[in-house]
Amino acid sequence: MNEMTKVDAGHSVEIRHLDLQFGAVEVLKDLNLDIHEGEFLVLLGSSGCGKSTLLNCIAGLLEVTAGQIIIKGKNVTWAEPSERGIGMVFQSYALYPQMTVKGNLSFGLKNARVPKAEIEKRVARAAEILQIEPLLDRKPGALSGGQRQRVAIGRALVRDVDVFLFDEPLSNLDAKLRAELRVELKRLHNQLENTMIYVTHDQVEAMTLADRIAIMRGGKIMQLGSPDEIYNRPQNRYVADFIGSPSMNFIDGRLEGGVFTSGELRLPMEGYEYAAPQVSDGPATIGIRPEHVVTGELAASAPVQTEVLVELVEPMGSDTLVYTELAGERFRIRMDGQAVVHAGDRLPIGLVPAKASMFDKSSEVRL
Amino acid sequence: MANPATLASTFAAKQPVHDRLDDGPHGPRPKRSFSRANIFLYGTLALVSIYYLLPLYVMLVTSVKGMPEIRMGNVFAPPMEVTFEPWVKAWAEACTGVNCDGLSRGFWNSVRILIPSVLLSITIALISGYALSKWKFKGSETFFTILIIGAFIPYQVMLYPIVIMLRDTGGFLTDIWQATCGVFTSAEGSCRGRIQLFGSLSGLVIVHSIFGMPILVLLFRNYFASIPDELFKAARVDGAGFWGILFRIMLPMSMPILVVAMILQVTGIWNDFLFGVVYTRAEQYPMTVQLNNIVNSVQGVKEYNVNMAATLLTGLVPLTIYFFSGKLFVRGIAAGAVKG
Ligand SMILES: Nc1ncnc2c1ncn2[C@@H]1O[C@H](COP(=O)(O)OP(=O)(O)OP(=O)(O)O)[C@@H](O)[C@H]1O
Ligand SMILES: [Mg+2]
Numbered sequence: 001m002n003e004m005t006k007v008d009a010g011h012s013v014e015i016r017h018l019d020l021q022f023g024a025v026e027v028l029k030d031l032n033l034d035i036h037e038g039e040f041l042v043l044l045g046s047s048g049c050g051k052s053t054l055l056n057c058i059a060g061l062l063e064v065t066a067g068q069i070i071i072k073g074k075n076v077t078w079a080e081p082s083e084r085g086i087g088m089v090f091q092s093y094a095l096y097p098q099m100t101v102k103g104n105l106s107f108g109l110k111n112a113r114v115p116k117a118e119i120e121k122r123v124a125r126a127a128e129i130l131q132i133e134p135l136l137d138r139k140p141g142a143l144s145g146g147q148r149q150r151v152a153i154g155r156a157l158v159r160d161v162d163v164f165l166f167d168e169p170l171s172n173l174d175a176k177l178r179a180e181l182r183v184e185l186k187r188l189h190n191q192l193e194n195t196m197i198y199v200t201h202d203q204v205e206a207m208t209l210a211d212r213i214a215i216m217r218g219g220k221i222m223q224l225g226s227p228d229e230i231y232n233r234p235q236n237r238y239v240a241d242f243i244g245s246p247s248m249n250f251i252d253g254r255l256e257g258g259v260f261t262s263g264e265l266r267l268p269m270e271g272y273e274y275a276a277p278q279v280s281d282g283p284a285t286i287g288i289r290p291e292h293v294v295t296g297e298l299a300a301s302a303p304v305q306t307e308v309l310v311e312l313v314e315p316m317g318s319d320t321l322v323y324t325e326l327a328g329e330r331f332r333i334r335m336d337g338q339a340v341v342h343a344g345d346r347l348p349i350g351l352v353p354a355k356a357s358m359f360d361k362s363s364e365v366r367l
Numbered sequence: 368m369a370n371p372a373t374l375a376s377t378f379a380a381k382q383p384v385h386d387r388l389d390d391g392p393h394g395p396r397p398k399r400s401f402s403r404a405n406i407f408l409y410g411t412l413a414l415v416s417i418y419y420l421l422p423l424y425v426m427l428v429t430s431v432k433g434m435p436e437i438r439m440g441n442v443f444a445p446p447m448e449v450t451f452e453p454w455v456k457a458w459a460e461a462c463t464g465v466n467c468d469g470l471s472r473g474f475w476n477s478v479r480i481l482i483p484s485v486l487l488s489i490t491i492a493l494i495s496g497y498a499l500s501k502w503k504f505k506g507s508e509t510f511f512t513i514l515i516i517g518a519f520i521p522y523q524v525m526l527y528p529i530v531i532m533l534r535d536t537g538g539f540l541t542d543i544w545q546a547t548c549g550v551f552t553s554a555e556g557s558c559r560g561r562i563q564l565f566g567s568l569s570g571l572v573i574v575h576s577i578f579g580m581p582i583l584v585l586l587f588r589n590y591f592a593s594i595p596d597e598l599f600k601a602a603r604v605d606g607a608g609f610w611g612i613l614f615r616i617m618l619p620m621s622m623p624i625l626v627v628a629m630i631l632q633v634t635g636i637w638n639d640f641l642f643g644v645v646y647t648r649a650e651q652y653p654m655t656v657q658l659n660n661i662v663n664s665v666q667g668v669k670e671y672n673v674n675m676a677a678t679l680l681t682g683l684v685p686l687t688i689y690f691f692s693g694k695l696f697v698r699g700i701a702a703g704a705v706k707g
Contacts, residue, residue, distance in 0.1 A: 061600050082606030094597035098619040107615070108605035155605070 011070070012037045012195035013058060013163055018067035020053055020219075027053045028219045031067070035197065040189050042206040043199045045216035046242070051199040054216070055165050058197065059088050072162050082111070084163075087156025091168040093148040095140035101151050102136045108159045119158075126157040129188070146177045153188070166198040170205065182208060203243060207231070215239050233273075233357070237364035240287045240357050246321060248287040251329045252361060255284040260358065262286075262327040267304055271354035275366045283361035290321070290334040294350035302350020308333075310345045322347065430454065430675035437671050453672035457680060461673055463660035465649045470677050472650070473657025477637060477684075479568055480653055484575035485632045488583060491576065492628065493621075496587025497613050501599050511588065518581035526645055529574060530565060533646065537564035571646045571653075575636050583628055590624040591617060626695040634685040654681050 013035040020028040027050045035041050043051045056062040058069060060081035068077045076084045095104050102123060109119045127133045130150045140148055149169055156164055169185075170178045186209055189196055200206055206213050207227045215222045215230065215238075223235040234240035240248050253262025260267040267286065294302040308324035308331060315321075315337070322333040322341055333349065341347060358367040399405075425442050430453050432446045459469040466472065498504075499511050540562040564570035594617065602612045643653040652660070658681045662674045689696075 056600070059600075059604060061603060080606075081600075081604045086604065088601065088604045090597040090601060092595055092597050094595065094601040096598070096602070096616055107602075107607070111606035111611060152601075155601070159605075 011035060012039065012072060013197065014068075014070040015054075015058070016068040016070070018054075018057060018069065019065040020050075020057060020062065021065045026219065028057070031219065031221060033214065033221060033224070035195060036211075038193045038195055040196045040198065040209055040211045042210035042213045043197065043216055044201065044203070044206040044213050044242075046201060049216045050219040051201075051216055052167055053219075055088075055167050055197065055199050058084075058163075059086055059165055060084050082108070085161050086163045086165055087159050087161040088165040089149070089152045089156055089167070089169045091171055093140070093145075093152045093172075095148055095151055095155075097140055100137050100139055101132065101143070101154075104140065104151055105136075105154050105158050108155065112159075122158045122160070126154040129157065129191070130154050145173050146181060149173065149181060153185075157192075162195060164194050164196040166196065168200055169198075171200070171202070178205075185209060203245060207243075215242060217242075232355075233366070234287075235275075235366050237285060237287070237359045240359070244289055246290050246332050246334070248289050248357070249326070249329065249331045250285050250287050251327050251331075252283070252285050253327070254282065255279065255358065255367065256281045260284060260286050260353075265306065265327040267351060267353050267356075269353045269356075269358070270303065271352075272356065272358065273354075279367055284367060285359045285361050285364070287357040287359065288331075288351060289355070290332040292352060292355045293333045294352065295333065295335050295339070295347065299348045299350035302352055304351040304353065305348065306351070307346050307348050310341055310343055310347050312343055313341050426675045426679055430672050430679060432672055434668075434670065434672060453670070454676040454680070456670075457661070457673045457677035461661045461670075461677060462664055463657060464664050465660070470654060470657055470661065470680055473652055473654035474680075476568070476647075476651055476657075477654040480571055480575065480643070481633065481636050483572045484579070484636050485629060487572065488576040488579035488632055489625070489628050492580060492583030493587050493625075494613070495580075495584045496589075497591050497617060498609075499584065500588045500591040501596075501612070501617075502609065511584070514581050514584055518585075522578070522641065526641075530645070533565035533570045533573070537562050537567075537570070540564075565646065566648045566651075568647065568651055571642060571651075574642050574646055575639070578642075579632055579635065582631065586624060586628055586631075587621075590621065594620060623695065623698050626692055630688055630692055630696050633688050637684050 011034050013033070015031060015033040018028055018031040019026070031054065043054060045051050053062065057064050058071075060076065060079060060083075064077060068075055070076065071084055071086065081088075096107060099107065105123045105126060106119045109122065114122075123136075124133075127136060130153060132147065132150050132154060135143060135147060135151070140151065143151065149172075152169070166185075170181055173181065182205055189209075198205075198209060210227055212224060212226055213230050214224045217238055223230060223239045225233075225235075230239060230243055234243065237250070241250070251262050251265070253260055253265070255269070258269050260269055299305060306326070308326055310322055310324055312323040313320060314323070317337055319337050320335045320339050320341065322335055324331045324333060324347065333347075335341065359365060360367055428444070428446055429437060429442065431449045431451065433448060433450050433452070436447060457469055458471050458474075460467060461469040499507050544560070544562055564573065598616065599612060602616045607615060637653075638655060639653065640655045640659070643656045647653070658677050661677050
């Protein structure tokens with residue numbers, strides 16, 4: 001393989017200036033992404049933003065229009081999927097229906113002409129890790145959804161690949177099973193220490209599993225960072241809005257001399273970490289997460305205090321969602337599940353500017 | 368809150384369950400086997416069956432009667448004396464205008480046409496359908512469209528052009544053969560053979576294979592398109608290539624559609640008359656042509672019993688196929704043939 005020349009190692013997967021078009025439709029545009037060795041990277045984004053497309057490009061199932069893909073220091077842009085050292089797990093499991101579980105697990109190894117004894121060994125090991133030993137002689141049709149997905153993971157596992165690719169592997173499962181398998185995946189990652197690239201549009205999966213999250217929109221990466229960064233320091237309004245449930249409250253106003261004002265609301269931005277050292281005055285949008293609003297006795301000790309009128313209360317068990325209005329915008333507050341509030345109450349609240357996010361109004365970039 | 372309705376239902380709830388059920392319908396709904404709809408349905412079915420089975424009955428009965436009995440004129444009467452003489456004669460002795468060895472010659476010709484045609488056409492269509500659905504290339508949709516348009520061109524238009532094509536291709540191949548023959552063998556006289564496509568069984572096999580293509584490719588393409596793409600992707604990640612995926616993943620899932628294709632081809636080719644008569648010579652005529660020549664030969668008296676036996680013999684192959692694979696056929700049609 002001539003084109004598989006060594007490029008600098010250290011990163012597990014590097015994507016450089018990747019373009020992908022389907023006919024005239026541009027799905028991925030000049031996409032760059034470096035994924036570290038052993039990292040669990042989650043690609044998160046709304047439907048149709050190109051997550052699966054990117055994953056298929058990495059897997060070699062789609063021909064890229066332009067750019068390079070480098071895995072483990074080898075340029076694999078033109079390599080076959082099986083030559084890339086990747087394993088893939090699909091949403092629909094994609095198990096070979098006419099083969100037994102064992103046949104499914106060993107299919108890739110047989111294609112790679114791995115000796116029989118070695119195949120036995122690896123299948124046994126994968127089956128043990130995934131606890132599917134009793135199922136080895138069954139056909140996929142005789143398995144439950146969770147069991148099928150385990151086998152699908154096993155199929156990638158036996159091949160001893162460097163990089164695991166997951167395309168929404170849990171979204172066909174019910175909520176309880178999803179939570180279980182999520183924990184198992186995390187454990188598996190800790191155990192194997194492989195690089196994993198995981199596509200989902202479930203925030204909870206992303207936040208719990210990821211070392212880093214890449215938020216995608218329209219074929220571009222909007223922000224790449226740890227779950228903590230993504231949640232606490234969203235780089236732009238889209239990311240801020242996308243992450244968090246219920247989503248962030250936004251209030252349009254002006255930033256002047258370090259004070260954000262909108263109507264009667266005045267927020268001195270003390271303790272706020274600006275993204276740039278110099279911030280000029282101008283129209284801005286402030287974003288405050290519903291769970292960052294201080295209520296109850298603590299409200300009095302918050303840097304900024306105000307009062308809102310409760311319009312609607314949604315008790316959700318563990319917490320209570322309160323709909324109010326602040327500075328003419330809809331404003332949601334997340335309170336304790338025990339909180340006693342009724343529609344029509346006046347609720348004293350406290351705001352903490354240090355925990356808020358501020359964006360330029362027109363460019364929507366974090367200030 | 369003690370309104371009468373709630374009280375009533377509270378009391379009812381205290382009573383044993385079966386007491387409450389007694390007032391209304393419960394359990395499986397009783398079926399009336401002699402409802403008007405059923406009588407109409409089965410009546411129609413019976414009528415249609417009789418309509419279709421009657422000719423078969425007449426043929427069967429006639430074929431085991433002797434000629435004197437047939438001349439008595441009652442076609443529906445069961446045979447007074449059963450004889451298999453007509454069957455033997457139809458198979459081995461009946462005369463066409465050219466030869467007198469009955470249908471057997473035609474049968475074997477048909478078998479020699481049928482087996483390679485069915486295998487060849489299904490193999491090519493299977494691979495094409497698979498490639499067109501799972502390995503789409505630039506222009507594959509156009510290619511498919513052109514192929515499908517081919518299905519709508521009447522055969523008659525193509526009859527004579529194909530005669531020319533077969534003749535010329537045969538001649539061309541002969542030229543190449545004779546020019547290169549010396550390279551492979553030095554035996555004296557071994558290069559004199561001619562490759563003949565027109566007026567030979569191999570030519571007919573090619574024609575049958577080509578004409579089967581549009582419908583078979585459509586059938587296979589649609590069937591494979593209904594197999595999820597992710598399965599195909601998984602196999603590629605597992606290192607299987609074009610043939611590996613076809614043989615190890617797709618083929619084992621294709622039994623129903625293979626049966627459908629086989630039935631379509633076997634019956635279509637077996638029942639073919641036109642191509643057989645146009646593209647072969649008298650001694651190579653398939654069974655249908657042979658049957659026609661026996662029934663229509665104008666030598667002496669018309670032997671109705673022999674003709675009936677000959678016709679039944681000819682129809683036996685498709686009949687057997689339908690009989691044994693009817694269920695698989697229906698399942699296959701439902702599995703993929705109708706899906707886009
Ligand atoms: N074969 C194709 N031809 C044309 N357009 C395509 C093709 N496959 C995908 N697309 C388009 O590319 C875009 C990205 O698709 P992709 O499947 O990557 O989305 P996704 O982020 O995985 O969404 P989802 O969360 O729904 O799976 C979509 O707008 C889709 O319509
Ligand atoms: Mg997707």
